[in-house]
Amino acid sequence: MLIQENVALAPLTTMGVGGPARYFVEATSTDEVREAVRYADAHRLPLFILGGGSNLIVSDRGWPGLVLKMAILGINHRHGRGTAYFDAGAGEEWDGFVAATVAHNCAGVECLSGIPGSIGGTPVQNVGAYGQEVAETIDSLVALDLKSGEEQEFDKEDCGFAYRTSVFNTRQRGRYVILRVTFALKHDGEPKMAYRDLQKYFSNRGSARTLANVREAVRQIRASKSMLITPGDEDARSAGSFFKNPVVSAKQFEELKRRAASQNLAIPRYPALDAQKKVPAAWLVEHSGFSKGYGNGAVGISRKHALAIVNRGRATAAEIVAFSDEIRRRVQESWGIQLEPEPVFVG
Numbered sequence: 254m255l256i257q258e259n260v261a262l263a264p265l266t267t268m269g270v271g272g273p274a275r276y277f278v279e280a281t282s283t284d285e286v287r288e289a290v291r292y293a294d295a296h297r298l299p300l301f302i303l304g305g306g307s308n309l310i311v312s313d314r315g316w317p318g319l320v321l322k323m324a325i326l327g328i329n330h331r332h333g334r335g336t337a338y339f340d341a342g343a344g345e346e347w348d349g350f351v352a353a354t355v356a357h358n359c360a361g362v363e364c365l366s367g368i369p370g371s372i373g374g375t376p377v378q379n380v381g382a383y384g385q386e387v388a389e390t391i392d393s394l395v396a397l398d399l400k401s402g403e404e405q406e407f408d409k410e411d412c413g414f415a416y417r418t419s420v421f422n423t424r425q426r427g428r429y430v431i432l433r434v435t436f437a438l439k440h441d442g443e444p445k446m447a448y449r450d451l452q453k454y455f456s457n458r459g460s461a462r463t464l465a466n467v468r469e470a471v472r473q474i475r476a477s478k479s480m481l482i483t484p485g486d487e488d489a490r491s492a493g494s495f496f497k498n499p500v501v502s503a504k505q506f507e508e509l510k511r512r513a514a515s516q517n518l519a520i521p522r523y524p525a526l527d528a529q530k531k532v533p534a535a536w537l538v539e540h541s542g543f544s545k546g547y548g549n550g551a552v553g554i555s556r557k558h559a560l561a562i563v564n565r566g567r568a569t570a571a572e573i574v575a576f577s578d579e580i581r582r583r584v585q586e587s588w589g590i591q592l593e594p595e596p597v598f599v600g
């Protein structure tokens with residue numbers, strides 16, 4: 254196992270900002286993960302687990318300890334009665350895994366096509382898009398407990414999944430290294446067509462609603478919003494949505510409606526968000542003075558998606574954080590709502 258020094262982290266993230274890792278190691282097996290953890294313990298180094306780097310803002314100073322790049326690979330699958338179980342190494346690329354499940358005609362993650370990052374990153378924030386979340390299909394996972402040094406199996410219920418959260422980014426943040434994840438998918442199942450954008454795509458084209466076509470549709474819709482990492486697309490140099498959709502109380506929603514009405518505006522309603530008492534963060538951002546394409550320095554808002562803060566080249570982490578703070582302040586002033594960032598801030 255090779256421990257490297259002063260490794261630049263910016264190129265290992267989709268946002269492309271931040272300083273170096275003081276020490277850096279790639280772990281391709283559980284034994285290598287254990288060895289890296291022992292190294293960090295012995296040298297009293299703070300440990301950070303890096304997946305695909307698609308949900309990170311790394312500080313300009315970098316990470317003062319050891320960065321462990323998760324690189325455990327391998328996908329196996331077995332069939333039960335109508336259910337197909339897929340075990341995947343945490344270092345596998347997520348979208349390649351989705352492609353494999355669709356190729357085996359298994360339903361359950363097709364709407365999550367095109368999300369960047371690793372298998373191990375998906376349970377952390379319970380990745381979701383187009384009406385699906387990994388919480389619906391994760392059967393169990395195995396993680397190394399950094400406190401006890403033991404491997405621990407988590408059933409879905411142990412993971413504490415909710416909107417963009419799990420125990421791994423809340424109560425137990427930093428305690429576990431996810432090694433493998435098992436998904437339970439439906440063999441020959443129907444694709445999920447809950448989202449309006451997807452329904453529109455199919456009614457415009459009249460193509461068959463197969464898993465493969467839904468995967469392709471999701472990828473095309475994502476590409477049109479720069480939510481697919483496409484070489485040369487500057488608006489995709491982001492960490493995805495920068496803010497979560499805020500969950501509001503009935504009282505807060507009434508206040509929001511009142512403020513909107515005083516400006517002759519109406520808060521858009523989406524059934525999926527309504528059901529969870531969420532309001533669209535993108536609308537709040539756009540109606541606080543930050544339209545798509547805003548900003549002409551190194552940092553701005555994507556021209557195709559109001560929730561994506563993009564690095565337009567040579568931005569620093571400090572500039573990104575200052576810009577996101579400005580958006581949060583303006584949304585708070587205009588609408589009385591505190592936006593919560595979605596990416597993880599490192600160092």
Ligand SMILES: Cc1cc2nc3c(=O)[nH]c(=O)nc-3n(C[C@H](O)[C@H](O)[C@H](O)COP(=O)(O)OP(=O)(O)OC[C@H]3O[C@@H](n4cnc5c(N)ncnc54)[C@H](O)[C@@H]3O)c2cc1C
Nearest residue numbers: 302304305306307308370371373374380381382431492493
């Ligand atoms: C263009 C774009 C579009 C996106 N679209 C979506 C979307 O539609 N829906 C959505 O939910 N997200 C989206 N994201 C965010 C991101 O892709 C997901 O959150 C992804 O699952 C992060 O995985 P990662 O491997 O890149 O994790 P990283 O960014 O490397 O890490 C994120 C966090 O997870 C932890 N982590 C990663 N791997 C492990 C592991 N093996 N064990 C323990 N902890 C680990 C890290 O320590 C860190 O705290 C998007 C991002 C981009 C850039």
